[in-house]
Amino acid sequence: MVIILLIVVIxxxxxxxxxxxxxxxxxxxxxxxxxxxxxxxxxxxxxxxIGFKFGLIVPNHY
Numbered sequence: 001m002v003i004i005l006l007i008v009v010i011x012x013x014x015x016x017x018x019x020x021x022x023x024x025x026x027x028x029x030x031x032x033x034x035x036x037x038x039x040x041x042x043x044x045x046x047x048x049x050i051g052f053k054f055g056l057i058v059p060n061h062y
Contacts, residue, residue, distance in 0.1 A: 002051075005044045012037040 016033035023029055051057040 009040045
């Protein structure tokens with residue numbers, strides 16, 4: 001699930017770059033892309049913290 005969210009965040013980043021470079025009519029596509037990316041990043045961060053808290057994710061000690 002974490003990998004899927006990370007991939008979706010990267011896709012949102014590339015779509016935001018596309019709208020920044022190609023969209024000249026000042027539409028809200030760039031803002032929507034940024035909103036989606038920030039929301040998904042916060043969800044991803046919370047999932048990692050919750051997984052760490054409940055022991056689902058453990059540090060790798062060598």
